Amino acid sequence: MTSHPSVVPVILCGGAGTRLWPVSRKTLPKQFKPLLGDASLLQDAALRVRGDGFESPLIVTAEPFRFIVAEQLEAVGITLGDLLVEPEPRNTAPAVLAAALWCASRDPDALMLVMPSDHQIPDGDAFRDTVAAAIPAAQSGKIVTFGVPPTTPETGYGYLELAEGAPMSSGEPMPLRGFVEKPDLAGAQQMLDGGHHLWNAGIFLFSAEAILQAYAEHAPDMLATVTRAVDGARADLSFTRLEANAWRTAENISVDYAIMEKAQNLVVMPLAARWSDLGGWASVWQESERDASGNALVGQSTALSCQGSLLRSDSNGIHLVGIGLKDMIVVTTADAVLVAPMSESSRVGEVVAALKAKAVSQAEASSRDLRPWGWYESIASGDGFQVKRIFVKPGALISLQSHNHRAEHWIVVAGTAHVTIGEEVRMVTANQSVYVPVGERHRVENRGKLPVTLIEVQTGAYLGEDDIIRYDDAYGRA
Template sequence: MQIHPVLLCGGSGTRLWPLSRKSFPKQFSSLLGESSLFQASTNTLTGEGFAPPVIVTGSDFRFIVTEQLAEIGKVPAILIEPSARNTAPAILAAALVIAKTDPEALMLAAPSDHVIPDASRFRQTIQAAASTARDGDIVTFGIRPDRAETGFGWLEMSQTPGADFAPIPQPLARFVEKPDLATAQAMLAGGHHLWNAGIFLVSVKTLIAAFEKYQPAILAQTRAAVDQAAQDLGFTRLATEPWATLENISIDYAVMEKAPNISVVPYGGVWSDLGGWEAIWRESNPDGNGVVTSELATAIDCKDTLLRSETSGLEVVGIGLENIVVVAMSDAVLVAHKDRAQDVKKAVVALKAKGAIQAETFPRDHRPWGWFESLAVGNRFQVKRIIVHPGAALSLQSHHHRAEHWIVVQGTAKVTIDDQVKLVTENQSVYIPLGAVHRMENPGKLPMVLIEVQTGSYLGEDDIIRYEDVYARGQGAKG
């Protein structure tokens, strides 16, 4: 029997601001290595004994998900949540979808933003729990702790694990909420506790039965959202109306902490949820002085410090720093004491309160056809760099408040302006008057790059009227 992975791909990851933001959260970033966390998680849960994964994500991320999956050659099922309702409805929706074709299936629910370097060992740990899950238990996975961590929930075992942390299922004694430091130190010393990774294995019929017993309203509403779901360009869109009435609740509060049939399996390998910049520093192999630098960062006489530049051409230099995190992007710079890394989310709250777009908006805006970024913004003008994937096309659209001037710097653009269609090649330009119905396409086999100069009284992304769109987006900035 194959295990069906369910990867949860929502969340904003505010503790890793400015690299992780609401419009482009951490699971899509390449924080450690070339692959994104989402791609690495997908690869970890792929292979012998595993069915193609089910991805649960939001509408704004659906094309980022498909683009990153295409890069690693994966074509899973993708469920679109109409709005964020926490993990309980998301996981239940996936279980109901899987149960339609395999009522006896085992499903593995997991976040898509964790780091598990030893994929083989982790898959073996999951397989070791399969028989217990088939027998009707909900099996959660606990991580061997190596420090008194206060940022995680913990799991109390009924038996002390062996020295090798062999993946042997045992009854779970209880869940422990995020502890204070003294409690965490006592649990670490006692040897009967594990970190709660938020990953669990269960048969779909067991999970559905648990919701029927403990959360019948959530089950009824989620089932309605699944039964009324619509297919859209290969995505499954859960129905908006029943979904909107769902309670915003985690799977732990909804079911896990109520059910008596919970087992735990220890995992003794390396794991991290990358829940803050201190975790990024720790997982990035600091040098002998405890220093981590990116390619465009230089540390001089620093100690226990992380220096990262995320923008090409922007050098970051630290001198005499100790226990400091510096993360520089084109539109925002974070400087924090490493011991206060968990408080970065407070910066996001403060920025939102003052109306700063940097709080939630990533400087590079990803779209199904490619991406763009602003190079300069002033009174009545904006300059963008736009990248269009091979074979991709922007929607047929017009604007009420702006005109545009496009200069192709790489590749060839097929441009529609009202009833005229023409090719614009490198070093050529074209003008789109205010109100003109227009579209840009990349007919080539390489990415097309152009510079767009906008002029007008209003330059917001919501000044778009779409007439045709191959990506079936609605009106508005992203549709």
């Protein structure tokens, strides 16, 4: 891709991914997980648009994910262009508009490739070739949407209806008759048999000028609101935080409903590559490597006399064994287990809603809580105590803080930590421990080149994470 202007990849990275619970949760959704292979879906998406013809990616993400986005891209050698932080989720229409305004402020003719962060497209070369073939249409002012020739009567996808006479496969964008909502099985089968519909992949290519004109025509109120949010944005370390008051008044609506279904300059480009939105465990099973009996085995898992099943263990301490299972999904993490027939995989979102109604923490919170300095996870808890494992990355430091209701005992089990307690700073190595009294200011810093792992034992009447008073923080958190 060297004979055309560079394309700015815009990766939308704010979804919750509840249909892949318990692996994907609100605090750490599926785009950050290695569901297929060693790389996360976000990393795969960014690598798909790296190289000649592509600028550094522009990421639009939610506030809790800003550090993990930067960390995951850095881990695979991706230079982050800009990262826009949404103060709160407002769906894809405001997110796309914020990215367009940001790009237009630098180059109104910029070509933008808008794509989700959590889809699976194994053939990166075919994807890039398809994008390249669509560029002339985008340069001429068209809004290009990408559609996938269907292979099954899928009821979980929206569809794109081709204009009369347009071929199912083409090397260039084609006229589009309209959008079709997710159908029932009979409707999906009819569209598959008819040969005039494509799966809606939710990927778009357009110039910043063309999409801003579309917003001005079809969503002028949103254009005014999001413009204020972008104009009022402020730098936050290496990120850009959109202005919160304006942002929260933007309509919560998808870009399909707000713009694409109304635009008259829309064309569709068939995507000649295998694609999945990985919208449920059945999709993950379909895209996974399977044994001769059709079983996908992930992590520490063993199948005996099983057929067509997914067995996935996402916990190093749990070995999952299935016996005599047929067309089943069994997924285990450190703190939750999902067992369901493959045919019921689309109902996993209902599980999350049911758990939330019962105030079950596993509904949204992961057992491992990521922080810009590393992570922690709860090992054990009881009346008046909690035990955590804490991992501090090289060069990272926890905020200077205190607690009103708990004391802490720290035991370093790996690495060397510099620990601040009150006015004293001491070096603590493996097999050494320190005590932090209630109310005392404290911090852990890793000045070395190896990670620091410590065990923290909390004792007190209240052990909630909101009992933190921060006095200094390298990561700009309030």
